[in-house]
Amino acid sequence: MNLSLVIRLILLFFAFGSLSCSSNILEDFADTDSAEAIIADVEEHINDQDYDSALASFQTLSATDQATRDNQVLLAKIYAGQCGLDFLGLSEDITGIGSNTLLVTLMGAFPGATSTEVTACINAESTILGIDNDGSNRTTQENLLMAYIAWTKMGTILSLYADTDDDGSTDGGFDPCDSGDLPQTEAQHMATGLANMLDGLGNIGSSDVGGDQLSGINALCTLIDTVNTNFNFCNSKVITDVNANQEQGIRSIVTEARDLGLGANGCVDGIDSGLPCVCP
Numbered sequence: 001m002n003l004s005l006v007i008r009l010i011l012l013f014f015a016f017g018s019l020s021c022s023s024n025i026l027e028d029f030a031d032t033d034s035a036e037a038i039i040a041d042v043e044e045h046i047n048d049q050d051y052d053s054a055l056a057s058f059q060t061l062s063a064t065d066q067a068t069r070d071n072q073v074l075l076a077k078i079y080a081g082q083c084g085l086d087f088l089g090l091s092e093d094i095t096g097i098g099s100n101t102l103l104v105t106l107m108g109a110f111p112g113a114t115s116t117e118v119t120a121c122i123n124a125e126s127t128i129l130g131i132d133n134d135g136s137n138r139t140t141q142e143n144l145l146m147a148y149i150a151w152t153k154m155g156t157i158l159s160l161y162a163d164t165d166d167d168g169s170t171d172g173g174f175d176p177c178d179s180g181d182l183p184q185t186e187a188q189h190m191a192t193g194l195a196n197m198l199d200g201l202g203n204i205g206s207s208d209v210g211g212d213q214l215s216g217i218n219a220l221c222t223l224i225d226t227v228n229t230n231f232n233f234c235n236s237k238v239i240t241d242v243n244a245n246q247e248q249g250i251r252s253i254v255t256e257a258r259d260l261g262l263g264a265n266g267c268v269d270g271i272d273s274g275l276p277c278v279c280p
């Protein structure tokens with residue numbers, strides 16, 4: 001990802017909402033209980049990175065107002081913030097990926113991640129899916145947000161389970177094939193994270209925005225088909241769609257070392273090299 005691309009991503013992101021500097025924004029509204037006043041309050045909390053207060057304020061909206069498309073995007077941003085998504089920081093991490101794989105980079109981007117943060121990412125992702133589960137029916141901003149949420153979800157999961165000492169390297173004993181090391185639900189969420197990242201980046205209306213990551217994972221989805229087409233999870237956007245074969249596929253992708261994964265369990269090559277890079 002080159003610098004101009006990152007700048008474009010940043011500009012897109014800040015087009016999401018206002019960057020208010022008012023310290024007492026409710027005074028701008030005659031009726032402080034109005035939806036407009038509440039939204040302004042929510043956005044102020046988001047700007048302050050106080051996502052718990054943003055969520056509490058959001059939940060004072062009527063059910064009807066909470067359900068509007070714009071406000072569901074706002075809700076997804078709140079959950080993403082609770083999960084630890086820092087758009088600028090993550091953009092820098094992905095820009096500086098160097099010779100690391102994407103999953104190693106994402107794992108190292110969220111040291112000390114907690115299960116609470118993972119849950120917030122899952123909520124953020126499901127909120128965008130609730131707007132529309134098909135990226136081609138979503139806006140560019142919604143899809144860009146989805147891609148960043150998916151990256152954050154995968155990073156927090158890997159940090160929580162595969163890098164417990166927070167040194168940015170995969171823990172020596174971590175075996176992605178073992179459901180004791182990477183629980184089934186989290187493995188499924190790794191699969192849906194990749195699928196939703198693909199769907200998001202693939203539908204943001206510009207061939208070169210996120211193009212490096214998009215083309216790399218598309219190539220990997222093609223490679224999975226050559227290894228075992230039943231492994232292919234790349235269209236499974238919710239965990240109930242991730243069957244046992246696809247779970248084996250994502251566990252293998254997390255294991256492999258060459259294209260995307262952590263290089264765990266003694267694997268130093270791609271999934272086309274067989275054991276130990278393909279989970280049994």
Ligand SMILES: [Ca+2]
Nearest residue numbers: 163169170171
């Ligand atoms: Ca470690």
